[in-house]
Amino acid sequence: MSGPLITAHQLVKRFGDFTAVAGIDVEVRKGEVFGFLGPNGAGKSSTMRMIACVSPVTSGELRLFGLDPATHGSQIRGRIGVVPQMDTLDTELTVEENLRIYGRFFDLPRAECRRRSAELLEFAQLTERASSVVENLSGGMKRRLSIARSLINEPELLLLDEPTTGLDPQARHVLWDRLYRLKQQGVTLVLTTHYMDEAEQLCDRLVVMDQGRIVAEGSPRSLIEQHSTREVLELRFAAGTNESFEAQVAGLGDRHEVLPDRILIYADDGEGALAAAHARGLQPESALVRRASLEDVFLHLTGRTLVD
Amino acid sequence: MSTHRLATPGAFRVLTWHLVAYKRFWKANVLSSVVQPLLYMLGLGVGVGALVDSNTGSSDVLGGASYVAFVAPGLLVTTAMALGAMESMWPVMGGLRWSRGYHGIIATSLTPRDIVLGHGVWMVVRCGLASAAVAVALACFAETRSWGLAPGVVISVWVGLAFAMPIMAFSVNAEMDGSFAAVQRFVVIPLFLFGGAFYPLTQLPAAVAWVARATPLWHGVVTARQFTQGTVVWAAVLGHLAFIGLWVVGGTLVAERRMRKKLYQ
Amino acid sequence: MSGLLFRIAPPVMAVRRPHRMIERHLLAYRHQWLIIVSGFFEPLFYLLSMRAGLGDLVGTVRFGGAEVPYDQFVAPALMASSAMNGAIFDSTGNVLGRLKYFRLYDAALATPMTPADVAVGEIGWALLRGQLYAVSFLAVMWGMGLIGSPWVILALPACALIGFTFAAIGFAGTTFMRGWQDMDIVNTALMPLFLFSATFFPTSSYGKWEWVVQLSPLYHGVALVRAANSGVWTAGIIGHVAVLLGLALIALAIAARRLDHLLRK
Ligand SMILES: Nc1ncnc2c1ncn2[C@@H]1O[C@H](COP(=O)(O)OP(=O)(O)OP(=O)(O)O)[C@@H](O)[C@H]1O
Ligand SMILES: [Mg+2]
Numbered sequence: 144m145s146g147p148l149i150t151a152h153q154l155v156k157r158f159g160d161f162t163a164v165a166g167i168d169v170e171v172r173k174g175e176v177f178g179f180l181g182p183n184g185a186g187k188s189s190t191m192r193m194i195a196c197v198s199p200v201t202s203g204e205l206r207l208f209g210l211d212p213a214t215h216g217s218q219i220r221g222r223i224g225v226v227p228q229m230d231t232l233d234t235e236l237t238v239e240e241n242l243r244i245y246g247r248f249f250d251l252p253r254a255e256c257r258r259r260s261a262e263l264l265e266f267a268q269l270t271e272r273a274s275s276v277v278e279n280l281s282g283g284m285k286r287r288l289s290i291a292r293s294l295i296n297e298p299e300l301l302l303l304d305e306p307t308t309g310l311d312p313q314a315r316h317v318l319w320d321r322l323y324r325l326k327q328q329g330v331t332l333v334l335t336t337h338y339m340d341e342a343e344q345l346c347d348r349l350v351v352m353d354q355g356r357i358v359a360e361g362s363p364r365s366l367i368e369q370h371s372t373r374e375v376l377e378l379r380f381a382a383g384t385n386e387s388f389e390a391q392v393a394g395l396g397d398r399h400e401v402l403p404d405r406i407l408i409y410a411d412d413g414e415g416a417l418a419a420a421h422a423r424g425l426q427p428e429s430a431l432v433r434r435a436s437l438e439d440v441f442l443h444l445t446g447r448t449l450v451d
Numbered sequence: 452m453s454t455h456r457l458a459t460p461g462a463f464r465v466l467t468w469h470l471v472a473y474k475r476f477w478k479a480n481v482l483s484s485v486v487q488p489l490l491y492m493l494g495l496g497v498g499v500g501a502l503v504d505s506n507t508g509s510s511d512v513l514g515g516a517s518y519v520a521f522v523a524p525g526l527l528v529t530t531a532m533a534l535g536a537m538e539s540m541w542p543v544m545g546g547l548r549w550s551r552g553y554h555g556i557i558a559t560s561l562t563p564r565d566i567v568l569g570h571g572v573w574m575v576v577r578c579g580l581a582s583a584a585v586a587v588a589l590a591c592f593a594e595t596r597s598w599g600l601a602p603g604v605v606i607s608v609w610v611g612l613a614f615a616m617p618i619m620a621f622s623v624n625a626e627m628d629g630s631f632a633a634v635q636r637f638v639v640i641p642l643f644l645f646g647g648a649f650y651p652l653t654q655l656p657a658a659v660a661w662v663a664r665a666t667p668l669w670h671g672v673v674t675a676r677q678f679t680q681g682t683v684v685w686a687a688v689l690g691h692l693a694f695i696g697l698w699v700v701g702g703t704l705v706a707e708r709r710m711r712k713k714l715y716q
Numbered sequence: 717m718s719g720l721l722f723r724i725a726p727p728v729m730a731v732r733r734p735h736r737m738i739e740r741h742l743l744a745y746r747h748q749w750l751i752i753v754s755g756f757f758e759p760l761f762y763l764l765s766m767r768a769g770l771g772d773l774v775g776t777v778r779f780g781g782a783e784v785p786y787d788q789f790v791a792p793a794l795m796a797s798s799a800m801n802g803a804i805f806d807s808t809g810n811v812l813g814r815l816k817y818f819r820l821y822d823a824a825l826a827t828p829m830t831p832a833d834v835a836v837g838e839i840g841w842a843l844l845r846g847q848l849y850a851v852s853f854l855a856v857m858w859g860m861g862l863i864g865s866p867w868v869i870l871a872l873p874a875c876a877l878i879g880f881t882f883a884a885i886g887f888a889g890t891t892f893m894r895g896w897q898d899m900d901i902v903n904t905a906l907m908p909l910f911l912f913s914a915t916f917f918p919t920s921s922y923g924k925w926e927w928v929v930q931l932s933p934l935y936h937g938v939a940l941v942r943a944a945n946s947g948v949w950t951a952g953i954i955g956h957v958a959v960l961l962g963l964a965l966i967a968l969a970i971a972a973r974r975l976d977h978l979l980r981k
Contacts, residue, residue, distance in 0.1 A: 158981070197825050198981055217730065221828040231823035235744040244740045248827035250733070296827075476897050483904045494911025498921050499770065502786075506775040518773070629751035636754040636761075644765035654769045 146209065148173050148300055148331050149194060153203035156189045156355075163189040165355035166203060171333055173299075176326055178342045178349035179335040180437065182445070185352040187335040188228050191304045194333065195225045207300070221249060224293035228304040228335075230285050232277045232292070239264065239273040242292055249296040259295055266321065267291035283314040290321070301325065303334040307341060319344055339437035351437075351444055358444045363437060370443045371435040372397050374413035378406045378420065378427040388425065395419050400442055407439070461561045465569020466576070468556065484584035488526055492588060492595070495649070496522050512651060516680060523595040524675035525648025528607045530585050531578040532668050535611035536618050536639045538577060539570070540631045543622040553714060563710040567703060570619055571612060578611030579604065599678035606678075606692070610671035613695045614639075616702025623709040642668045667695040730830050737824070737837025738844065752845065755805075756852050759798035763856065766790045766916075779918050780948060791862045792871065792941040793915040795853050799846045799875035800882045800909065800934050806842035807886030808902050812893055821979055831976040839883040839968070846879030847872065857945075865947025874944055878937035881960045884967035885933070891974035909934045936960055 149171040156164035164186040171177045179187045192198035193205060196212040196219050205212055207219045233241050239260055246256035264270045267287040272280065280288065286306065293301060306322070307315045322345060326332060336342055342349050343363045351359040351366070359366055376396065380388055382404075389401050396410030410416040413432030420427070473480075500518035503509045513521045546553040546566075553566055585607075586600040618634065625631065645659060646668040652660040663669045670691040677683045745752055767787040776783040814820035821834050850872055857863055889902070913934035919926045929935050936956035943949055 192981075195826060197822075197979070217732070217828040217830055220826060225826040227822070227826070229819070231819040231826075233740070233744070233820060233823065234818055235747065236740075240743055244736075244743055245823070245827065247739055248733070248736050248824055248829050250828070476900075479897065479900055483900050486904055487907055490907050490911055494908075495916065498911075498917040499774065501921055502774045502777060502917055503770070506773065509773045509775075512773060627748075629748040629754070632751045633754050636758050640758055641761050644761050645769075649765070650769035650773055654772055656768070659768075 147171060148208065149333070150206045151190075151194075151203065152205075154190070154193065154200060154205055155202045156186070156193060156198065157201045162355055164193070164201075167350075167352070167355075167357050169350065169357075171331065173331055174326075174329055175347045176322075176332040176334070176345050178346035179333070179352055180337075180339070180342050180349055180441065181335075181352035182337070182441075184354075186355040187352055188304050190352075191228075191302055191333070191335060195223065195227075195302050196220050197225075221296065222298060223300045223302060224296060224298035226289050226293045226301070226303045226306055228308075230289050232285060232288060234277050237274045237276055238269055238280070238288055241277060241288060242295055245292050246295040251296065256295070259297075263291040263294055266294070268317070283310050286310060286314075287318070290318070294325075298330065300331045300333065303332065305335055305337065307336070307338070315341075339441070342437050349437075351441055353445045359440065366437060366440045367435050370440040372409040373411045373435060374409075375433055375435050375439055376408040376410060376413045376416045376420070377429075377431040377433065378408065378425070379404065379429045380406070380427050391423060391425060392420065395423075398443075407442070409435070409439070461565030462568035462572050464561060465556060465565050466572045468552065469569070469573040470576075481580065481584060484530075484581045485588055488530060488585040489588040489591070491526055492519070492523075492592060496526075496592075496595075512654070514651075514680070517594055519592065519594045520680065521676070522649060523589050524599075524603050524679045525646075525672050527582050527585050527589070527600070527603045528610050528668065528671040528675050529643050529646070529648050531582045531607035531611035532614050532642065532671075533639055534581050535574050535578050535613075535615035536634065538574060539615040539618040540622050540625075540634065543570070543619050544625060544627075544631075547623065547713060553710075557714050563714050564707050566714075567616075567619065567707045567710050570706075571616060571703060574612055574615040575608055578608045578615075582607035582611075595679070597679050597681070599675075599681060602678045603675040606671050606675045609692060609695050609699070610667050613667035613671075613698035613702070616699055616706055618702075620702055620706035620709055623706065623713050642666055647672045667698045670694050731832045731836050733829055733833045734837035734840055736829060737834060738841045740820075741841050752848075755802060755845070756849050758801070759794045759849070759853055760856055762794050763787070763791055763853075763860075766794070767860070777918055778920070780946065787860070788862050788864065788945075789918075790916060791857050791860075792945045793913070793938045795850060795857070795871060795875060796878055796934065796937040796941040797910055797913075797915055798849055798853060799878040800937065801906070802846045802849055803842045803879040803881075803883040804886040804902065804906060806845055807838060807883040808890045808893075809899055811838055811887055811890045812896070812899070815890070815978070816895065821975070825979055831979055832972045834979075835887060835968070835972045835975050839880065839887060839971075842883035842886075843876060843879045846883075847876055850875035850879075862945075864945045867943075867947040867949075868945045871941045871944040874937065874940040877940070877957065877960050877964075878934070881933060881937075881964040881967070884964045884971060888967040888971040888974065891971060891978055908932075913938050933960060933963055 147170045149169065151167060151169040153166045153168065154164060155162065155166050167190065179190060181187050189198065193200050193212070194207065196207070196216040199213065208222060210219050212219055233244065236244065242260035242263055243256045246259060247253070251259070264273055267290065269284060269288060269291065272284065277285065277288070286309070290303070290306065303322075307318055310318065319341070322332060332345070334345065346363055348362055349360070349366070350357045359370065361369065378388075378392070379385075385401055385403065385406055388406060392399050392406055392408060395416045396408040398409045400407045408416050408420075417430055417432060420430070496519040500522070503518040509518070510516075556566055557563060582604045586604050589595040589600055621634065622631075642663070645655060646663050646666065648668075652663055652669065655663070674688050674691040677688065771786045774786040776785055777789045779789055824834055825831065854868065854871060857868075886902070893899075909932050912929060913932045914929055915934075915938060919929050922929060936959045939956050940953065943953055
């Protein structure tokens, strides 16, 4: 199979007369890690649910493995793994039973379910908790179990809706490592995230969504190059006074953005911009030079920040 | 606490918490509280009653009363029992585990004791409403209409508490393993059926009858029946009520101890 | 024709793996076997109570041209009612929880399972559980000497049909529920069925209102089980089967459609 794994053409999702996804075009190739980035309500989950063949397409064309979800949903779902935004673990079962019964939903033989469950428990570092009731797991453990469960059918394509939301930084890094290993095994990954660092770490290619539309597309690097400068200077003045400094920072860099809590100055040479600011007599409470990130791209594209 | 007295006792502030949640459901709830006993009266009372009353000899067993008149106080008291038991299972577990409302309550100046007593007051309100609804339904039939229904409601509430408080104590430490279904099926339903509401205990094997006599339900039913049939013996009434009271007080004490342990662990 | 079929049964309606749902329940109930076991006792308690308490009071009932002892009259009806209760219990509260609160079906539908697999699986499970109770109830009836004819073995398929019908109705109804508070409606709806389906007294007691009883689906179930136990088969049996089957199929179609609508948003 050499064509793209997923193709979406003018894909639309409406709930009543509210349009959650307003005609997007996406292509995901085999073996790549593809990301959907966007603020709350952008339509990421709606898109993911259509791709997962659990939400009917309102209009437009969607194909997975060349098949139409409307007619071959069951077959397609048999070849993919899904980690929904909210865990749907079976709270009446133990950790290990969750994996096992899920495998049965995919028609795997019992012995095979047991074998893979044991492997995946290892993968998710949950072997010690195998016989705990799911209710008693921590949030991070539940998330890892969700991911392990989605792998029970050895999917060719894995869909992850905000896989790391609610995890502490360490748990997040463990998870990134696991996803990276899957990628090396040739699994195609599609994920959504609010986190720019996550997208930068994991994604080969991504689209930025806002209000149901795709506002930018490309590799993390190319997006940063197109929509930002190499470096960013962040200046913080006394609370509530940022606005009043707008005129004084003009021209320090290529562009600037005034946010409620800080001013961002886009410049290829951040240190130079900071020196220039000091030269103008500006006395910020704090100043920070950092590399540009997808956060800045998003801010530029939508005029809004992406912190939740 | 001695220097700073609260304006309203804690239990009543917990009651307000219950009332707020109930506001959304009370209409449907009151409706089913009236409809269900009416149906029971029409079904068991009138339908089965016709069969019983046409059988010569039954009237002696029932102490001369018609079957409907015999069953009426039983209906009153079993309604309160079922409600008191029901509302002290899932809602208590919910307050501790899912909605975690109890944790919210003790984050204020209120204590586990207030939660337990507040639940008691709440059960008085709920059982009172439900058995009053039954009394209204019973007053619709000439055979069961009597002023004895009014003290019957009070007795029902007392019985409701005698189930609510011990079951609350049980629910605090219950697991989601079907133990509530077991309480329902091995305590509430057998008592409903064998507790003296639908026929005198003399109909039952002696051993079963004695078990029934040990529970608060039977005491409530016979006391309420004395009032509806106008055969009140005050000494007996006091004795029965005191026995039921043992269950209320015992249940409350255990519930409080367990609740404290659970919430402050 | 194929176009019509396609509309009635689009691909999402394909039923391939309903047994996987049952497999999951078998696993889950291993931790909650008490719920399963206790379900058997409810009709048993009713039967014992009716036999010990009311049996004496009522004496015999005139039914089908003969005087029948009360316990023998009530037993088949209790068997039918418990088939109904079991099926409803499994297809309303449990399904509501899995649908709205535990999101079990969301998880299942991310796999090759379809909404129709889920619906058929749940109804199949309710049926299985019902058969378990029916078989044990039959054993108890046998032990108590309440079996009237060897035909009684046909009471098992009759209970399966009752279970199927009510599981489908319960499932369809549950897809319209807003939350736990609506379970009250279920209880209020079940009670008149339980009381007025010629369960506790014969239809002749209703006089000129006898026809109303025919509206109760349970009545048709009770009639089937009674016919099996007495071994007297009439042409009316076909009517009873047709009513139950018809209702079941309509409810099943509604259930599968609604489930698709709810889960595949
Ligand atoms: N089942 C539904 N019914 C009605 N509206 C819905 C439904 N699901 C989503 N929406 C709406 O569609 C829009 C997009 O939602 P979606 O869940 O796709 O956003 P998202 O990008 O995943 O956001 P988040 O980052 O918060 O998860 C939102 O405005 C949401 O309210
Ligand atoms: Mg989302």
